[in-house]
Amino acid sequence: MSGRQAVSPRSRRQARLDLILEAAEGVFADAGFEGASMSSIAAAAGLPKANLHYYFGTKEALYRAVLEGILTLWLSATDPIRPEADPAEALSAYVRAKMRWSRQRPQASRVFANEVLHGALYLQSYLAGPLRALVREKSAVIEGWIAEGRMRPVSPPHLFFAIWAMTQTYADFDPQIRAVLDCPPLDEQAQAQGGATVLQLVLGGCGLA
Amino acid sequence: MSGRQAVSPRSRRQARLDLILEAAEGVFADAGFEGASMSSIAAAAGLPKANLHYYFGTKEALYRAVLEGILTLWLSATDPIRPEADPAEALSAYVRAKMRWSRQRPQASRVFANEVLHGALYLQSYLAGPLRALVREKSAVIEGWIAEGRMRPVSPPHLFFAIWAMTQTYADFDPQIRAVLDCPPLDEQAQAQGGATVLQLVLGGCGLA
DNA sequence: AACATTCTTGACCGTTCGGTCAGGATTTTC
DNA sequence: GAAAATCCTGACCGAACGGTCAAGAATGTT
Numbered sequence: 001m002s003g004r005q006a007v008s009p010r011s012r013r014q015a016r017l018d019l020i021l022e023a024a025e026g027v028f029a030d031a032g033f034e035g036a037s038m039s040s041i042a043a044a045a046g047l048p049k050a051n052l053h054y055y056f057g058t059k060e061a062l063y064r065a066v067l068e069g070i071l072t073l074w075l076s077a078t079d080p081i082r083p084e085a086d087p088a089e090a091l092s093a094y095v096r097a098k099m100r101w102s103r104q105r106p107q108a109s110r111v112f113a114n115e116v117l118h119g120a121l122y123l124q125s126y127l128a129g130p131l132r133a134l135v136r137e138k139s140a141v142i143e144g145w146i147a148e149g150r151m152r153p154v155s156p157p158h159l160f161f162a163i164w165a166m167t168q169t170y171a172d173f174d175p176q177i178r179a180v181l182d183c184p185p186l187d188e189q190a191q192a193q194g195g196a197t198v199l200q201l202v203l204g205g206c207g208l209a
Numbered sequence: 210m211s212g213r214q215a216v217s218p219r220s221r222r223q224a225r226l227d228l229i230l231e232a233a234e235g236v237f238a239d240a241g242f243e244g245a246s247m248s249s250i251a252a253a254a255g256l257p258k259a260n261l262h263y264y265f266g267t268k269e270a271l272y273r274a275v276l277e278g279i280l281t282l283w284l285s286a287t288d289p290i291r292p293e294a295d296p297a298e299a300l301s302a303y304v305r306a307k308m309r310w311s312r313q314r315p316q317a318s319r320v321f322a323n324e325v326l327h328g329a330l331y332l333q334s335y336l337a338g339p340l341r342a343l344v345r346e347k348s349a350v351i352e353g354w355i356a357e358g359r360m361r362p363v364s365p366p367h368l369f370f371a372i373w374a375m376t377q378t379y380a381d382f383d384p385q386i387r388a389v390l391d392c393p394p395l396d397e398q399a400q401a402q403g404g405a406t407v408l409q410l411v412l413g414g415c416g417l418a
Numbered sequence: 419a420a421c422a423t424t425c426t427t428g429a430c431c432g433t434t435c436g437g438t439c440a441g442g443a444t445t446t447t448c
Numbered sequence: 449g450a451a452a453a454t455c456c457t458g459a460c461c462g463a464a465c466g467g468t469c470a471a472g473a474a475t476g477t478t
Binding site: 013017047048049050051055056 | 422424425427428429
Binding site: 030031032034035081109114119123124127131145152157158161162167169170177179180182196200201203205206207209 | 238240241242243244277306319322323325326327328329332335336337340341344361363364366367368369370371373375377378379382384385386388389390391402403405406407409410411412413414415416418
């Protein structure tokens with residue numbers, strides 16, 4: 001059928017971009033922005049360094065592209081928090097989604113954490129923009145639940161900070177957790193127990209136990 | 210009384226070391242290990258770069274010295290968790306101590322976080338040694354409280370991970386929190402509200418509300 | 419087949435990095 | 449006050465960094 005080759009130029013280019021972005025995410029997660037070198041990212045991608053510069057121009061541009069890919073995922077988990085939902089179910093679903101994210105994309109979480117940790121200079125517009133808006137919106141939902149007596153009074157933004165911190169710690173502080181628990185490989189049972197503990201604290205703290 | 214000058218050579222040297230360590234902690238907190246340069250640390254301390262090398266030899270040795278200073282503080286807050294103590298009071302005191310630490314030594318917290326985030330290669334012996342031992346010891350205390358029916362069953366290590374995450378987030382993720390809350394300066398009220406929320410989650414989750 | 423566009427890369431460049439060192443200043447010791 | 453020990457620092461070094469570029473290879477278009 002037709003002369004179109006199986007791999008279109010568009011997708012060839014996209015595959016190259018994705019290959020580089022994936023390698024870059026891993027190196028940025030391990031070493032941070034300053035610690036990562038273009039040569040090490042190139043080595044991780046199996047490409048010559050000059051090729052990365054052809055596609056992304058500068059290290060900063062590559063870093064921003066990695067961050068952008070992470071942010072698109074970052075905002076999508078709050079869906080279950082809607083006024084008509086059951087508070088316990090909604091918060092449980094949200095916590096579970098965040099735990100899943102830490103388990104499946106730990107590198108993304110660590111790149112994000114590293115960025116915020118060092119001042120969030122590339123993320124400020126995102127934090128003060130879409131993220132703030134999202135927190136405002138979802139906080140209103142929670143305030144509604146509280147007003148209706150469906151859960152204990154809490155400061156909704158701080159509840160979000162707590163949930164983010166507790167769930168992301170399983171990605172960001174993984175070396176500490178593994179060292180303390182003495183389980184070098186990714187222990188599935190430990191992560192399940194962690195998720196259960198986080199849920200217990202959130203639900204218990206909100207009077208939904 | 211002798212010719213000893215008001216400032217002994219011992220304390221003169223110590224003052225110099227402390228000056229450098231303090232400057233280094235700040236720069237490492239802002240930029241991470243790789244991002245920090247010896248010249249920027251020297252500039253922050255108001256000394257020539259070669260002077261830092263005179264006292265600490267290498268950048269790595271200086272970094273280790275900064276970490277060591279941080280670790281001595283890191284282990285000291287679990288004191289209130291003792292078998293004969295009241296669970297609610299003990300956990301409250303612990304959470305408050307951790308919140309105070311995040312407020313008063315945010316740079317130390319961020320250096321620690323950065324180190325763990327990037328694999329904890331300089332901290333592994335500490336994490337798997339004294340920290341693991343401490344968690345084991347205090348976990349036994351909490352298990353005891355649970356067995357006596359004085360609090361709800363929880364996985365004690367994961368409770369610690371949760372408390373560490375929630376309290377340290379106020380130092381490590383400060384840019385995110387400030388951006389979302391829209392309070393550029395250090396908002397004392399926000400931090401108090403954060404502390405109250407963390408306490409509510411911990412006590413509520415442990416059935417101590 | 420000829421041309422245009424896109425892609426690829428080894429070699430190179432200026433800068434900055436961590437670290438060294440000689441030699442002078444300062445302080446301590448006797 | 450002289451000798452010894454410690455402290456201080458401008459100048460320098462090789463390595464690694466981010467980034468550039470010209471020239472060739474591959475691909476797409478007509």
